[in-house]
Amino acid sequence: MTTRPSIQYSCYFTRSRTGEQFVPEHAIGYIVAGAFEVNDGVVSKVFNKGELYFCRRNQLAKYTKYPEEGGEFRSVSIFFEQEMLREFSIGFGHKSNKVIETPAFQQLPSSSVLAHYMESLRSYEDVFKNKGTNELLAVKQKEALLLLLQIQPALKDVLFDFSEPGKIDLEGFMNRNFHFNVDLKRFAYLTGRSLSTFKRDFEKIFHITPSRWLLQRRLQEAHYLLKEKRQTASDIYLDLGFEDLSHFSFAFKKQYGVAPSLV
Structure with a gap:
């Protein structure tokens, strides 16, 4: 079984609604070009070029990716797997102190250092296509997480909550x-x-x-x-x-x- 890379690049020249309608891991995404619409069954949100968002894990969601007129849709995403977050929690001493409710998708400051960092990852796209880049991917993933916690400290209680869904109606x-x-x-x-x-x-x-x-x-x-x-x-x-x-x-x-x- 192959695992998907922690950093992913998307590019579409036509409107796309493909993809699994379940978000298994926490993630951040940055829209390089075009627009990204997401619907969690309750709320629909659109993120445009230059905007940054956070998605919490275990969410049902539908996506539509819209290319720019006469152009393309491009985005950069970073996923934070549970194993990585557990190791980070131990190494940096971050723990979830309480269970908090947050939207499935929430916008992050577009002028933040994290947004600029996500923009910089565009230059690594060809590098990450090569084998033997797992160590570099891990470093970039950890950097992004540190920056995310810097601009949104409250997400600590979301990111390091390792509980699984309880039995519901x-x-x-x-x-x-x-x-x-x-x-x-x-x-x-x-x-x-x-x-x-x-x-x-x-x-x-x-x-x-x-x-x-x-x-x-x-x-x-x-x-x-x-x-x-x-x-x-x-x-x-x-x-x-x-x-x-x-x-x-x-x-x-x-x-x-x-x-x-x-x-």
């Missing part, structure tokens, strides 16, 4: 988040359950398997949006957790007997 959670395209293991984890316990609890509540319920619930919402809101299939299929339009159209016709365009 499964029915309410699923009804709020059915439209996120993540696998069942993610849903189980976020509700504080093992996969087997999640499936067992789910069937006790809904009297149907999770996979079948998700498909039916998404199609039910699709039917409402198509008929009552007069939206089109291409407008809604990604928002409802379907990976491609053809799969959505096939499932919808199988469920309702007509193509989405005929509703």
